[in-house]
Amino acid sequence: MKFTEEHEWLRPEDDLIVVGITEHAAEQLGDIVFVELPEVGTEVSKDDEVVVIESVKAASDILAPIDGEIVEVNEPLVEDPGKVGEDPTGEAWFFKIKPADPSQMDDYMDEAAYLAYIG
Amino acid sequence: MAEPADDDLKDLPLAGLHAELGGKMVPFAGYSMPVQYAAGVMKEHLHTRSAAGLFDVSHMGQVILKGADPETLALAFESLTPAAVLGLKEGRQRYGLLTNATGGILDDLMFANRGDHLFVVVNAACKAADIAHMRAGLPGIEVEEITGRCLLALQGPGAEAALAKLAPEVAEMRFMDVGYVTLAGAECWISRSGYTGEDGYEISVPDDAAEALARALLDDESVLPIGLGARDSLRLEAGLCLYGHDIDETTSPVEAALQWSIQKSRRAGGDRAGGFPGAERILAELESGPSRLRVGLSPQGRAPMREGVTLHHGGEEVGHITSGAFGPSVEAPVSMGYLPAALAVPGTEVEGALRGRLAPVTVTGLPFRPANFKR
Known part of the structure; x- marks a missing residue:
C-alpha cells in the first residue's frame, strides 16, 4: 500500500489500483455527508479532480494519483457517505483505476514514510 | 470577516475544560472556540435534538442598560431598535435588531426587562461596535459591559430535566422568561431561550462558578458538550439568522423576513411608529413589500x-x-x-x-x- 501527500491510500489489486482516503484524512474532515464519484470509463490524468466529498465543514476534492482509466467506482458510498468516516481504509474505497504507467506509483510514500509525514 | 492572528485570540474562561473534553479549537470572532468535541458535528447535532447539549457561548457580549426610570430607558432604547421595548413585561425577553440610518442591520440581539434595567446579549463580533453605538446613541443611559461572566446554553428536549435537578424552579419558566437562579453556589441570570430551535436555557454565570456549573450539567448522562459546528447546523435547520452572513448592514429587517421583531406599536399607525434608524425604508417595505x-x-x-x-x-x-x-x-x-x-x-x-x-x-x-x- 502507498500513500500520497493528499492523504490518499493506493492499494494494488491485480492490475488495478484501489484509491481511498486515510484514517487521518477522514478524522480531519469530520462527518462526510456527500460523495460524488466519476463515471466508469473516464480517462483521467494525474492530479485531475475525480471525486468530490463534502463534510459537515467543507467540500474537498480527491485527485487522481496517477494517469489511467476509472474502471470501477464504489456506488454505495453515494447513498451512504457516512461510511467514509467509519471505514475509510476498507469498505469506503472510492474508485479503482487501471494505470497507464504503473511506474508512477513509485513516487508515493510507503506506510512508514506516510506516518512520519503526518507526524 | 478577517480573523486576527492566532496570538491575538482570546481564550474562553473554560478553555481548560474544553481541552479536557477533547474540544477542537478554532478562531471565531477573536476567540479560540470549540468547533466540535470527540463525538463530532453530526452526533452533537442529533444529540441536542434528542437529549441535551451544553454550549459555551461566553464570547457573546453581555450588556446592562440603566436609565432614570424604566419608561425613560425603554423609550431611549426604542430610538435604536424597531422592536417595542416599552410594554415588555418585567421578567420577559424579546428578540430585537439594531438598525442603521439606511435601514440595514447592525446586529441582532436579545433584550430582557429586569425591572430597573435592561439586560442585552449581543453577537461577539459586533460587541465593541454595539457598545460604542449604544453609548453614542443613548445619552443619559448608562451602558455597562458585563465582564467576568460566562454564558452557557443548555439546549434540547432534555434541558429542563437536567437543569431542574440543580434548580427545580427553572421548570416553571416559559419560552422567553428570564430570572435569577442560584446554580453552583452563584447567582445566575437565566433565560428560557436559545439558538437551536429546541427548548432550553441560556445561563449567565460568574466566571469563578462556570466550571463547576458546566461539570454539574455534564455529569448528567443526557448532556453532551456541543461545539460551534453543530450550533451552526442546528440554528440553520431552525431558520435562525447568523449575523454577518444571513443579515448585515445592507439587509433590512423586512428583507430578512424578521418583521415579526417589529411590534405593531412601532409600525405605521402605531402609538410609537417609526423613530428608529432607517425607519423610512423599513416602514415603506412593511407597507409595499421588499x-x-x-x-x-x-x-x-x-x-x-x-x-x-x-x-x-x-x-x-x-x-x-x-x-x-x-x-x-x-x-x-x-x-x-x-x-x-x-x-x-x-x-x-x-x-x-x-x-x-x-x-x-x-x-x-x-x-x-x-x-x-x-x-
Whole structure:
C-alpha cells in the first residue's frame, strides 16, 4: 500500500489500483455527508479532480494519483457517505483505476514514510 | 470577516475544560472556540435534538442598560431598535435588531426587562461596535459591559430535566422568561431561550462558578458538550439568522423576513411608529413589500450548497446563498439565501451554481424543522 501527500491510500489489486482516503484524512474532515464519484470509463490524468466529498465543514476534492482509466467506482458510498468516516481504509474505497504507467506509483510514500509525514 | 492572528485570540474562561473534553479549537470572532468535541458535528447535532447539549457561548457580549426610570430607558432604547421595548413585561425577553440610518442591520440581539434595567446579549463580533453605538446613541443611559461572566446554553428536549435537578424552579419558566437562579453556589441570570430551535436555557454565570456549573450539567448522562459546528447546523435547520452572513448592514429587517421583531406599536399607525434608524425604508417595505426576501432553500441533490453559491432562474443570476450545510435532522442539505420577491415563494424552482454546474434548488418555508419551545 502507498500513500500520497493528499492523504490518499493506493492499494494494488491485480492490475488495478484501489484509491481511498486515510484514517487521518477522514478524522480531519469530520462527518462526510456527500460523495460524488466519476463515471466508469473516464480517462483521467494525474492530479485531475475525480471525486468530490463534502463534510459537515467543507467540500474537498480527491485527485487522481496517477494517469489511467476509472474502471470501477464504489456506488454505495453515494447513498451512504457516512461510511467514509467509519471505514475509510476498507469498505469506503472510492474508485479503482487501471494505470497507464504503473511506474508512477513509485513516487508515493510507503506506510512508514506516510506516518512520519503526518507526524 | 478577517480573523486576527492566532496570538491575538482570546481564550474562553473554560478553555481548560474544553481541552479536557477533547474540544477542537478554532478562531471565531477573536476567540479560540470549540468547533466540535470527540463525538463530532453530526452526533452533537442529533444529540441536542434528542437529549441535551451544553454550549459555551461566553464570547457573546453581555450588556446592562440603566436609565432614570424604566419608561425613560425603554423609550431611549426604542430610538435604536424597531422592536417595542416599552410594554415588555418585567421578567420577559424579546428578540430585537439594531438598525442603521439606511435601514440595514447592525446586529441582532436579545433584550430582557429586569425591572430597573435592561439586560442585552449581543453577537461577539459586533460587541465593541454595539457598545460604542449604544453609548453614542443613548445619552443619559448608562451602558455597562458585563465582564467576568460566562454564558452557557443548555439546549434540547432534555434541558429542563437536567437543569431542574440543580434548580427545580427553572421548570416553571416559559419560552422567553428570564430570572435569577442560584446554580453552583452563584447567582445566575437565566433565560428560557436559545439558538437551536429546541427548548432550553441560556445561563449567565460568574466566571469563578462556570466550571463547576458546566461539570454539574455534564455529569448528567443526557448532556453532551456541543461545539460551534453543530450550533451552526442546528440554528440553520431552525431558520435562525447568523449575523454577518444571513443579515448585515445592507439587509433590512423586512428583507430578512424578521418583521415579526417589529411590534405593531412601532409600525405605521402605531402609538410609537417609526423613530428608529432607517425607519423610512423599513416602514415603506412593511407597507409595499421588499424587493428581495430571505428564504429557505432545499437543494434537491445531496450536495450541500454553502454561503456564496449563486442562484439562477431563467438563465439569469437572481440571488445568492448566505448560509448552507447538511442538515443532520432533516437528513438533507439546507440553505438560506436571498431571492427577488417574485421568486421568494415556497415551491418555486431555482438553480444553484455548484462546481460549474447548475443544480436544482426548491424555495421552502422556514424553519426546516418546527421549533420545540415550551410556550
